[in-house]
Amino acid sequence: MPIPASELVLNPDGSVYHLHLLPEQVAQDIIVVGDPERVPQVSRFFDKVVYKVKKREFITHTGTYKGKPISVISSGIGTDNVEILMTELDALANIDLKKRELKEKHTTLNIIRIGTSGSLQAEIPLGSHLASSYGLGLDTLMCFYDLLQKPLEKQVGERLQNQLSLPFQPYCVSGSEKLLEKFAPHILQGVTVTCCGFYAPQGRSIRTALKIPQLITTLNQFRLAENPTFRLTNFEMETAGYYAMGRLLGHEVLSLNAILANRITHEFHQQPEKVVGELIEQTLSLMNK
Numbered sequence: 001m002p003i004p005a006s007e008l009v010l011n012p013d014g015s016v017y018h019l020h021l022l023p024e025q026v027a028q029d030i031i032v033v034g035d036p037e038r039v040p041q042v043s044r045f046f047d048k049v050v051y052k053v054k055k056r057e058f059i060t061h062t063g064t065y066k067g068k069p070i071s072v073i074s075s076g077i078g079t080d081n082v083e084i085l086m087t088e089l090d091a092l093a094n095i096d097l098k099k100r101e102l103k104e105k106h107t108t109l110n111i112i113r114i115g116t117s118g119s120l121q122a123e124i125p126l127g128s129h130l131a132s133s134y135g136l137g138l139d140t141l142m143c144f145y146d147l148l149q150k151p152l153e154k155q156v157g158e159r160l161q162n163q164l165s166l167p168f169q170p171y172c173v174s175g176s177e178k179l180l181e182k183f184a185p186h187i188l189q190g191v192t193v194t195c196c197g198f199y200a201p202q203g204r205s206i207r208t209a210l211k212i213p214q215l216i217t218t219l220n221q222f223r224l225a226e227n228p229t230f231r232l233t234n235f236e237m238e239t240a241g242y243y244a245m246g247r248l249l250g251h252e253v254l255s256l257n258a259i260l261a262n263r264i265t266h267e268f269h270q271q272p273e274k275v276v277g278e279l280i281e282q283t284l285s286l287m288n289k
């Protein structure tokens, strides 16, 4: 039975609905970024850019880097956008769009996020680069998917739900071990908390009262007796969504974070573009090794 037009939506030119991409316009190695303006900051290092496609916040540049096909795509902010991006990238790789059928052979995508983030530990300074060994989702995306979690991952979600009295259970998913191996010797590793907003969901209060005023303290002090090295290191808004969708769809995903804020020492980096630029160059040089 072909996948109906209402479920897998295609544009009149045959491209996927939101990304506006055709299968030949995306590589198997993909860098994802939140900010659409970061796309050319990555692709300027490519040998050449063959395709430039834009729809909404989803901007794609595809070409080669050191002779290997590569794409960079922006997601915009949040795990709701990540769900769309990951589903449509997977459809481009694994569904025959003309027949609307699953292809016989599965293609695994290698997806690396380069994003900005705030530190939850005083000793992780501004300007650090951090690879997420786990993503911990404080959003409700996975309430709608049947995600398999390992016992430690499930335990983290249950404990945090309890400690923060949340009406839903956070989810926790590991990143790609294969990709982490390339980066781990060169940058910090940590557990990244993915939030459903930038202000109150990350404990920021500008003009409104917080429902969970102890959020940052609880996350800063979260520990597992069974695994004493497990601690929550940083905040952002996409990583757990990428890791969960990657596990559901069978793709390798790693999130790399440029630490711009420290929420414990109350600082924000004076030159954010410099920190992000350094992470872009480091990622490109390590991902092909």
Ligand SMILES: O=P(O)(O)O[C@H]1O[C@H](CO)[C@@H](O)[C@H]1O
Binding pocket: 033, 034, 035, 076, 077, 078, 114, 115, 116, 117, 198, 236, 237, 238
């Ligand atoms: O710099 P990007 O990749 O957008 O990532 C971080 O910055 C945005 C918030 O300012 C969120 O998307 C968060 O995850």
Ligand SMILES: O=c1cc[nH]c(=O)[nH]1
Binding pocket: 116, 117, 118, 119, 198, 202, 235, 236, 237, 260, 261
């Ligand atoms: O504190 C921060 C900094 C960047 N991105 C976030 O989501 N939070």
